[in-house]
Amino acid sequence: MNAFRTILILAAAFLAVFGEAAFPLLRHWLGAQVDLLPVLMVYTALNADIVTLSLLAGLGGLWFDALSANPLGVSILPLFAVGFVIYLQRELILRELPFAQFVLGAAACAGVPALSVLLLLTDGQEPLLGWGSLWQWLVMTVGGAVATPIAFEFFNRCQHALGYQPRTETSFRPDREIQRGRQ
Amino acid sequence: MLRKKHYLALGAVTLAVLLIFSLPPRATSRLKLAASSLFLPLFGLLNTAQQVPAGAANAIMPRRALLKEIGNLQLENQQLRIQSAQAAAMARENDQLRAQLGWQRQVPWKLKLATVILRDPANWWRTVQIDLGSRDGVRENLPVLTPDGLVGRVSSVGFARSQVVLLGDPGCHVSALVQNPAHDIGIISASGRPIDSSLVDLTYLSGNAVLKPGENVITSGEGEIFPPGIPLGQIVDSRTVEFGLYTEARVKLSANLGALDQVWVLFK
Numbered sequence: 290m291n292a293f294r295t296i297l298i299l300a301a302a303f304l305a306v307f308g309e310a311a312f313p314l315l316r317h318w319l320g321a322q323v324d325l326l327p328v329l330m331v332y333t334a335l336n337a338d339i340v341t342l343s344l345l346a347g348l349g350g351l352w353f354d355a356l357s358a359n360p361l362g363v364s365i366l367p368l369f370a371v372g373f374v375i376y377l378q379r380e381l382i383l384r385e386l387p388f389a390q391f392v393l394g395a396a397a398c399a400g401v402p403a404l405s406v407l408l409l410l411t412d413g414q415e416p417l418l419g420w421g422s423l424w425q426w427l428v429m430t431v432g433g434a435v436a437t438p439i440a441f442e443f444f445n446r447c448q449h450a451l452g453y454q455p456r457t458e459t460s461f462r463p464d465r466e467i468q469r470g471r472q
Numbered sequence: 473m474l475r476k477k478h479y480l481a482l483g484a485v486t487l488a489v490l491l492i493f494s495l496p497p498r499a500t501s502r503l504k505l506a507a508s509s510l511f512l513p514l515f516g517l518l519n520t521a522q523q524v525p526a527g528a529a530n531a532i533m534p535r536r537a538l539l540k541e542i543g544n545l546q547l548e549n550q551q552l553r554i555q556s557a558q559a560a561a562m563a564r565e566n567d568q569l570r571a572q573l574g575w576q577r578q579v580p581w582k583l584k585l586a587t588v589i590l591r592d593p594a595n596w597w598r599t600v601q602i603d604l605g606s607r608d609g610v611r612e613n614l615p616v617l618t619p620d621g622l623v624g625r626v627s628s629v630g631f632a633r634s635q636v637v638l639l640g641d642p643g644c645h646v647s648a649l650v651q652n653p654a655h656d657i658g659i660i661s662a663s664g665r666p667i668d669s670s671l672v673d674l675t676y677l678s679g680n681a682v683l684k685p686g687e688n689v690i691t692s693g694e695g696e697i698f699p700p701g702i703p704l705g706q707i708v709d710s711r712t713v714e715f716g717l718y719t720e721a722r723v724k725l726s727a728n729l730g731a732l733d734q735v736w737v738l739f740k
Contacts, residue, residue: 307514309593310601317730320667321595339481346485355507356590358597358627358635358643361500362492369485377478406596415642416596421667425595 293452295341297444302329302349310356315432321425323432326353327397328440330368334375335384335393336444342372359405360412367404371397387438394440398433402426505630512632515589515603581699582739584608586616588732589633595666598641598729599624604737605632613697615738621703621726622646622691623735634737638729639704640665640672648674648704648723649692656681657692660704660723669729671708677719683710689723699740 305325316322326349333345350365357364375382375393383389403426409416492500563580586602604610606629614626616636624638637643642662650656658677665671674689687707693700703726710721 303510304514306593307511310590311514311518313591316591316595322591322593324593339478343481343485347488351507352510353593355504356511356601357592357594358599358637358641359594360493361495361504361507362489365485365489365492369482373478373482402595405594409596415662416594417598417640417642417662417664417666418596419664419666421665422596425666429595 294337294444294448295344297447297451298329298333298337298341298345299348301440301444302326302345303352305329306349306352306356309353315428319428320421321428321432323429323436324353324398324402325433325436325440326350326364326368327371327401328394328433328436330372330401331375331390331393331397331437332440332444334372335379335382339376342376343369346372359409360414363408363412364401364405366408367401370404371400387441390438390441391434394437395430395434397437399426399430402429501628504628508630508633515633518589583736584610584739586634586735586737588735598638598644598669599627600636600638600732601633602636602735602737603633605630605634607631609739610634610737614740615698615702616735617702617738618727618732618735620728621705622698623727623729623732625697626737636735638669639725639727640669640729645695646698646704647692647694648689649700650674650677650681650683650707650721651688651690652683654681656683656719657694658719658721660689670725672705672723672725674707674721674723675718677710677721679712679716679718681710681719683707683719683721685709699738 309322309324313322326345329349330342330345333342346365346369350362350368353359353364354361375397382393406416406418492503495503584604586604588600589603590601592599602616610626610629612626612629616623616625622639624636624641624644626634627637627643628635639646639660640663644660646660648658648660650658656677658674658681660672661675663669663672677683685707689704689707691698691700691702691704705723705725708722708724710719712718713720
């Protein structure tokens, strides 16, 4: 495990949070902004270690809350909870299958905002909720589900192009080479 | 061993969150500002990226179009000067009359233009960030408006940026006056419609208020945050609630909150 994957994930989280705040096109079209942090959390939980997962939840949540009207720290626990559950079960998940990625992305993108709103309500805050919130939740779930296989593909390509690859053992042994012809 | 590491991480994250929650509000807001200041290089980059197409469009604009535009602006400038002189004379007359009646003199509005740089990434808040901060003299609770009407108020201030809570957000309540013969007064509060930002609710109107669609709604000036007379919107429909105890109305906002690019901060 090298630090490249961790840096790549954190950089993507930083840019994702900024992009969500700076480019509201999706909000104009569909009435809701898709959150990409749960998508990154799914990738991290399936491919990185627990330290990277904790860093993503901590820093990603902190950055998100810093640009939002959320009380600081509210987004950290939902992100970590979703990532932690996937991380504990990751040996049982067929992580290479796009369908599995799609389903996990949908579950994470549905779970994180629901948990965040629950935390806000527990904290005594009054978020803007109504029947339209169900539509927003649906958009976030479907948008996140679609984005998850794309994110996996992106990270795999980046890892392949820029990261260290594990050295593969060759089956060739010079001492067993058959010498042909006369000595 | 591995499991132990997992639960250590879980404990560390939970502890960190509890620590942040237990911080005093002032420390939390400073931490928030520090975290958001990490995005400053990206703000600069975004600003530059937005200026490049505008600059390119200016460069290819034909001279004839520019001259025509200058002519129109000069004409408009002359008309506005005449109107300004007329308004100044009326203001002087108003001041004299107020002085004769012993009324308090009205302070003229001082406005500063701000650009909307970010929107709230969370779907359950209605806030934006503007490029004016404490270095520009912005303080909390200053009204923010567009030429069409009120937009919201400044909710928190950083050095170079401020957060504006928009109308319809649960954190923005405005005392509003309906321009009808009864001059009904109510409160503009959270809309309960997260998708449609053009409609807000006008609540706590008296039970016998008679409202007609299309009647104008303006700020009443009560509450001492928003000065009186700023347009808010128009009545769409109304209904009595709580067994006729009070009336509630839907108001279509004058300002388009979904397409805010530039706003004016009103200094009092």
